[in-house]
Amino acid sequence: MGMREFVVVGNRAVTESFSLNDLPGAGRMDILCRCINSAFFLSHDIRRDTRIYLVMLGSPKPSLIVRFEGSELKYLNPDERSAGSLISKAVGQKGVDDFEISSTPGVWVRRGGLEDVLSEKNNIIYLREDGKYIKELEMSNNCNDSIVFVLGDHEGMKFEDKELLDEYGATRVSVSPYSLHADHCIIIVQNELDRRESCK
Amino acid sequence: MGMREFVVVGNRAVTESFSLNDLPGAGRMDILCRCINSAFFLSHDIRRDTRIYLVMLGSPKPSLIVRFEGSELKYLNPDERSAGSLISKAVGQKGVDDFEISSTPGVWVRRGGLEDVLSEKNNIIYLREDGKYIKELEMSNNCNDSIVFVLGDHEGMKFEDKELLDEYGATRVSVSPYSLHADHCIIIVQNELDRRESCK
Numbered sequence: 001m002g003m004r005e006f007v008v009v010g011n012r013a014v015t016e017s018f019s020l021n022d023l024p025g026a027g028r029m030d031i032l033c034r035c036i037n038s039a040f041f042l043s044h045d046i047r048r049d050t051r052i053y054l055v056m057l058g059s060p061k062p063s064l065i066v067r068f069e070g071s072e073l074k075y076l077n078p079d080e081r082s083a084g085s086l087i088s089k090a091v092g093q094k095g096v097d098d099f100e101i102s103s104t105p106g107v108w109v110r111r112g113g114l115e116d117v118l119s120e121k122n123n124i125i126y127l128r129e130d131g132k133y134i135k136e137l138e139m140s141n142n143c144n145d146s147i148v149f150v151l152g153d154h155e156g157m158k159f160e161d162k163e164l165l166d167e168y169g170a171t172r173v174s175v176s177p178y179s180l181h182a183d184h185c186i187i188i189v190q191n192e193l194d195r196r197e198s199c200k
Numbered sequence: 201m202g203m204r205e206f207v208v209v210g211n212r213a214v215t216e217s218f219s220l221n222d223l224p225g226a227g228r229m230d231i232l233c234r235c236i237n238s239a240f241f242l243s244h245d246i247r248r249d250t251r252i253y254l255v256m257l258g259s260p261k262p263s264l265i266v267r268f269e270g271s272e273l274k275y276l277n278p279d280e281r282s283a284g285s286l287i288s289k290a291v292g293q294k295g296v297d298d299f300e301i302s303s304t305p306g307v308w309v310r311r312g313g314l315e316d317v318l319s320e321k322n323n324i325i326y327l328r329e330d331g332k333y334i335k336e337l338e339m340s341n342n343c344n345d346s347i348v349f350v351l352g353d354h355e356g357m358k359f360e361d362k363e364l365l366d367e368y369g370a371t372r373v374s375v376s377p378y379s380l381h382a383d384h385c386i387i388i389v390q391n392e393l394d395r396r397e398s399c400k
Contacts, residue, residue, distance in 0.1 A: 021221060023279055030279035037234075043354075043379035078381065079223055079230035080280045154243075176391055177398035179243035181278065187387040191376055198377035 003146040004193055006052040007117050008035045008182055011155040013054065015061035017092030020081045027058035029084060031153045034183035036083035039190070040070055047190070053117050056091060065112045066090045073106030114150075114161050121148045124170040126157075127189070129179050131172030134192050149173075149189055151182040203346040204393055206252040207317050208235045208382055211355040213254065215261035217292030220281045227258035229284060231353045234383035236283035239390070240270055247390070253317050256291060265312045266290045273306030314350075314361050321348045324370040326357075327389070329379050331372030334392050349373075349389055351382040 012027035023030040032054050039052045050070040057063045066087060068076075076082055090103040100110040110116075118124060125137075127149055139147065150157075150165060157165070175188040212227035223230035232254050239252045250270040257263045266287060268276075276282055290303040300310040310316075318324060325337075327349055339347065350357075350365060357365070375388040 021281075023281075024277065034234075034237075034278075038384070041381055041384070043381055077224065078234075081221075081223075177394050181241055181243055184238070184241070184387050184391075187384050188391050191384075191388050194377050 002049075004039075004047070004050045004190070005121070005146055005148040006035070006039050006050070006186055006189075007055060007114070007148060007150045008032060008052065008153065009055045009114060009151070009157060009161060010057060010153050011158065012058040013056040013153070014058045015056050015064050015091050017088045018084075020084045020088065023080055023084050026084075027056075028154055029087065030080055031182055032056075032087060033080040033083035034181070035151075035186055036068060036076070036087075037078050037080070038183040038186035040068070040073065040076065041078050046070055046073055046076065050190075054087065055112075055114050055117065057113065061091075061096075062111055063113045064091055064096065065110050065117060067100065067108040069106045069108070071106070075104060076106075115164055118150075118164060118168045121146075121168075123147045124165065124168050125149045125173045126162075126165045126170040127151045127175060127185050128172045129174055129176075131174040134173050134175050134189070137171070137173055139196065147193075149186070151185055153182055202249075204239075204247070204250045204390070205321070205346055205348040206235070206239050206250070206386055206389075207255060207314070207348060207350045208232060208252065209255045209314060209350070209352050209357060209361060210257060211353055211358065212258045213256035213353070214258045215256050215264050215291050217288045218284075220284045220288065223280055223284050227256075228354055229287065230280055231382055232256075232287060233280040233283035234381075235351075235386055236268060236276070236287075237278050237280070238383040238386035240268070240273065240276065241278050246270055246273055246276065250390075254287065255312075255314050255317065257313065261291075261296075262311055263313045264291055264296065265310050265317060267300065267308040269306045269308070271306070275304060276306075315364055318350075318364060318368045321346075321368075323347045324365065324368050325349045325373045326362075326365045326370040327351045327375060327385050328372045329374055329376075331374040334373050334375050334389070337371070337373055339396065347393075349386070351385055353382055 018026035054066040090109040218226035290309040
């Protein structure tokens, strides 16, 4: 079955373990934690068909990609600290290089940036205020196709990352007449996909 | 102008100051904190047309109503601890009785339960999985009318609260084919209202 995939770029997200008592101070880690919550939580379940990549571009280490895999995920509670704890364990792993290693069940980490994620994907959608309204987006009827939504954090997306998204043929899509936080956008996307599936 | 109002019932939410390091342990205060974030945050702004009532039914004090008023709100950041800090100050206020007192700018607290809020309201909507789908809901075109959305926390709504909502003529409305967390529901409602306004 096709997966629902999200890629969130954390422009300042730190690449070492951090204090759970100050998530905003860890390069606005609070945003990434809320994105995890938004992507995975149903009221009494975890969305098994969802995957999220956090692209962490802050200091002190070279950039990292942390992947959360809904089908394997354990030990995740809805509060920010819970997601923060799993992210902190991932970025604090020793010996991280270009090959993914698992830090806790369903969480993986490797070195890399946005292009390393995009180069493995098709059906890329770049969530932007000036994009085409999501309701008007035609999606594949093939249930085996995954769909990948890319979002920026509070700083949005750097010029070179926008160019990269154009190179990879990303469709620009909007979810609201207003500019929203990344985690709020993810909720709206999941809701739109839920509705489309339930109408089939 | 009509307000967008939300009422969230925290069945176990503690009615005294609590530790920001364990929001789930304070009667699932993390849920209420995320509801604050969902209700108020645009990407670079606070929604001035929004008001939220937290109905806190936990121990040790008699139940409390904490009101956040978007038009007056200060010192609120998007992370859970920030909302938690403002709620903790409100419930920790000395001398709280049936008259509202302000704890920080835009935050008010008084004694009371769900009925004390409902008795002041019209246009009440009760968000439930088995309700009518929100897209099919006809809303007033009169911009002076406020609309009030009532939601339960992880325990949902107690039998007597459901009866109360029926008594007050609440319309049952659903936002998703799945059962969602209260904070996710608020995002979807705000998005629906944003769209309707932008289409006018």
